[in-house]
Amino acid sequence: MGKLIEVKNLKKWFWAGSAFGGRKQAVRAVDDVSFSIARREILGLVGESGCGKTTCGKVILRIHEPTSGKIFYDSEDITHIKRKDLIRLKEKMMIIYQDPFGSLDPRMTIGRAIAEPMEVHKTLAKGERRQKVMDLMEKVGLSSDQINRYPHEFSGGQRQRIGIARALATDPEFVVADESVSALDVSIQAQIINLLKDLQEEFGLTMLFIAHDLSVIKHVCDRVAVMYLGKIVETAPKKVLFSDPKHPYTEALLSAIPIPDPKKRKRGQILMGDVPSPINPPPGCRFHTRCPHVMSICKEAEPDMIGLNDSRQVACYLYDK
Amino acid sequence: MIRLSRLNQERWQRFKANKRGFVSLWIFLFFFVLSLFAEVIANDVPLLIRHRESLYLPLFREYAETEFGGEFETAADYRDPYVIDLIEEDGWILWPPVRFSYDTINYDLPSPAPSPPTRENLLGTDDRGRDVLARVIYGFRVSVLFGFILTFFSTIIGVSVGAVQGFYGGWIDLLGQRFMEVWSGIPTLYILIILSSIVQPNFWLLLAILLLFSWMSFVGVVRAEFLRGRNFEYVLAAKAMGMSNARVMFRHILPNAMIATLTFLPFTLSGSILVLTSLDFLGFGLPIGSPSLGELLAQAKTNLQAPRLGITIFLVLAVTLTMLVFVGEAVRDALDPRRSY
Numbered sequence: 085m086g087k088l089i090e091v092k093n094l095k096k097w098f099w100a101g102s103a104f105g106g107r108k109q110a111v112r113a114v115d116d117v118s119f120s121i122a123r124r125e126i127l128g129l130v131g132e133s134g135c136g137k138t139t140c141g142k143v144i145l146r147i148h149e150p151t152s153g154k155i156f157y158d159s160e161d162i163t164h165i166k167r168k169d170l171i172r173l174k175e176k177m178m179i180i181y182q183d184p185f186g187s188l189d190p191r192m193t194i195g196r197a198i199a200e201p202m203e204v205h206k207t208l209a210k211g212e213r214r215q216k217v218m219d220l221m222e223k224v225g226l227s228s229d230q231i232n233r234y235p236h237e238f239s240g241g242q243r244q245r246i247g248i249a250r251a252l253a254t255d256p257e258f259v260v261a262d263e264s265v266s267a268l269d270v271s272i273q274a275q276i277i278n279l280l281k282d283l284q285e286e287f288g289l290t291m292l293f294i295a296h297d298l299s300v301i302k303h304v305c306d307r308v309a310v311m312y313l314g315k316i317v318e319t320a321p322k323k324v325l326f327s328d329p330k331h332p333y334t335e336a337l338l339s340a341i342p343i344p345d346p347k348k349r350k351r352g353q354i355l356m357g358d359v360p361s362p363i364n365p366p367p368g369c370r371f372h373t374r375c376p377h378v379m380s381i382c383k384e385a386e387p388d389m390i391g392l393n394d395s396r397q398v399a400c401y402l403y404d405k
Numbered sequence: 406m407i408r409l410s411r412l413n414q415e416r417w418q419r420f421k422a423n424k425r426g427f428v429s430l431w432i433f434l435f436f437f438v439l440s441l442f443a444e445v446i447a448n449d450v451p452l453l454i455r456h457r458e459s460l461y462l463p464l465f466r467e468y469a470e471t472e473f474g475g476e477f478e479t480a481a482d483y484r485d486p487y488v489i490d491l492i493e494e495d496g497w498i499l500w501p502p503v504r505f506s507y508d509t510i511n512y513d514l515p516s517p518a519p520s521p522p523t524r525e526n527l528l529g530t531d532d533r534g535r536d537v538l539a540r541v542i543y544g545f546r547v548s549v550l551f552g553f554i555l556t557f558f559s560t561i562i563g564v565s566v567g568a569v570q571g572f573y574g575g576w577i578d579l580l581g582q583r584f585m586e587v588w589s590g591i592p593t594l595y596i597l598i599i600l601s602s603i604v605q606p607n608f609w610l611l612l613a614i615l616l617l618f619s620w621m622s623f624v625g626v627v628r629a630e631f632l633r634g635r636n637f638e639y640v641l642a643a644k645a646m647g648m649s650n651a652r653v654m655f656r657h658i659l660p661n662a663m664i665a666t667l668t669f670l671p672f673t674l675s676g677s678i679l680v681l682t683s684l685d686f687l688g689f690g691l692p693i694g695s696p697s698l699g700e701l702l703a704q705a706k707t708n709l710q711a712p713r714l715g716i717t718i719f720l721v722l723a724v725t726l727t728m729l730v731f732v733g734e735a736v737r738d739a740l741d742p743r744r745s746y
Contacts, residue, residue: 142645145645147641147644170647171647174646174647175647179642181638181642186637186639187638187639187642189639189643189657191412191660201647204647204648204652250642
């Protein structure tokens with residue numbers, strides 16, 4: 085399996101500061117991130133809110149322009165391609181949004197909303213689009229006779245299904261699911277997750293699944309990347325990561341998953357303090373302010389990604405031999 | 406009939422429920438449509454002449470006096486009793502309800518101009534012996550048409566500028582705002598006074614000059630809607646799927662902005678009518694002799710001994726503008742977003 089998406093040393097800094105003379109400061113939302121996603125793989129990207137997960141996903145889709153670094157799509161460098169080529173490329177790269185209430189235009193029937201990507205990319209003849217929309221609606225579990233309804237007539241879960249149908253309208257290869265279930269009730273979450281998994285298999289999608297909920301990640305993904313303050317601290321196949329976390333941050337995240345059994349004692353530790361500001365990240369390892377295993381070197385130099393084996397990397401001095 | 410979406414149907418129902426605004430709209434439209442046919446209502450030329458077994462349409466063609474058995478080969482003057490007698494010897498004449506056009510001078514008035522109402526001149530004449538009713542009808546038409554055209558073009562320019570500023574933001578917005586601050590500081594009236602001393606302003610020139618400034622009233626509200634709308638998630642979603650900016654603006658943000666704009670329209674219309682009236686009143690408006698409400702207003706001021714001139718024009722203006730304001734209020738209530746969901 086080849087790599088469909090590859091990201092090298094990707095950085096995205098936003099500039100914050102007053103418009104009048106004040107010194108502008110960089111918000112390092114994504115700071116030197118590298119990873120790749122194989123074809124038909126679902127990579128989970130987890131981290132606390134504000135760690136740059138969503139920004140990372142949007143930079144890959146070139147919704148945000150990267151500050152530096154390179155993005156490859158099917159081995160083609162798409163970091164600086166022309167707008168015309170980018171639009172052509174966007175036919176193959178879609179995004180499912182977090183908020184099922186905000187991502188649909190309230191004035192547009194869902195039939196038109198789902199057909200919109202096809203209109204933009206002119207994928208099908210006009211007459212065939214309606215049939216395709218109806219097929220898609222059936223696929224995502226909506227009844228095709230609801231095609232002329234408006235978004236406000238649907239529940240949150242149904243709207244998310246509409247969002248998914250829209251994202252699949254142009255038969256994309258790569259889909260970013262940006263917290264696509266976190267706005268939904270837990271019972272609905274399960275339905276949508278299963279739907280996404282089914283569709284991923286049926287369409288052979290490659291996915292970047294962004295979430296802050298590890299139990300969701302555990303259910304969906306093949307591989308997981310853990311992000312902390314704009315950096316990836318660990319990547320590993322899902323099973324390995326959950327059974328044997330290496331990075332102290334991953335460990336802490338896993339121990340924070342609630343276990344629905346009062347007899348089982350919680351192991352591990354609860355992290356103290358807050359995430360430091362991405363405007364002035366701490367020197368050295370970004371996690372050292374909260375790390376239980378902090379050493380003196382952690383405060384001085386940033387740890388590099390260390391490959392423990394082919395599929396597993398971790399950025400921590402504990403594993404530096 | 407156009408099929409309305411459910412939301413728009415509700416709005417239409419709310420508009421209809423406002424009796425005052427709804428009735429005002431119909432009255433206004435009735436008078437406006439009526440005034441569009443001013444030539445048929447008030448004219449010094451007959452609508453139809455039957456003479457010696459043939460029909461004549463003097464509204465559309467000039468006929469020589471000789472056609473009716475007269476002496477001269479000049480155009481027939483239908484106000485001349487001699488010509489009327491000639492025709493009626495062998496035929497008949499169908500006159501419009503008001504037998505004066507806006508520039509017809511009635512030479513045989515019972516009293517010196519401005520003369521009081523008679524059976525011939527229902528609202529009397531102005532100080533040049535012209536029929537006031539005819540001038541009001543034509544003047545109303547010019548004013549309302551002027552208002553419509555000015556409002557239409559102001560909306561197009563204002564909405565476009567506001568959309569571009571709000572959508573792109575940043576430097577474009579900043580430069581646009583500063584330009585407008587400077588531009589709106591230019592006094593329109595002085596520009597008009599200066600220009601009218603160089604060229605005689607006509608309908609279109611006046612429209613163009615007023616348009617230079619009137620578009621700005623729309624920019625603020627449209628810009629605000631676009632600033633808000635460009636960060637809606639569905640707008641970002643549309644951009645993310647590769648939709649062009651123009652299309653995103655048209656399809657996803659403009660409908661939101663149009664609500665606010667639509668609310669403004671009746672008020673802008675009444676404002677435009679008022680501007681033309683005041684320019685005519687001051688003598689910087691339409692060319693001398695054209696029918697206009699402002700010119701009548703000026704006559705009323707110089708002829709205080711004939712207060713019916715002033716009362717007539719006051720009533721016409723007040724009723725027109727009040728009806729437009731009522732319509733505006735009804736539109737505003739019907740489109741109120743707090744009641745639409």
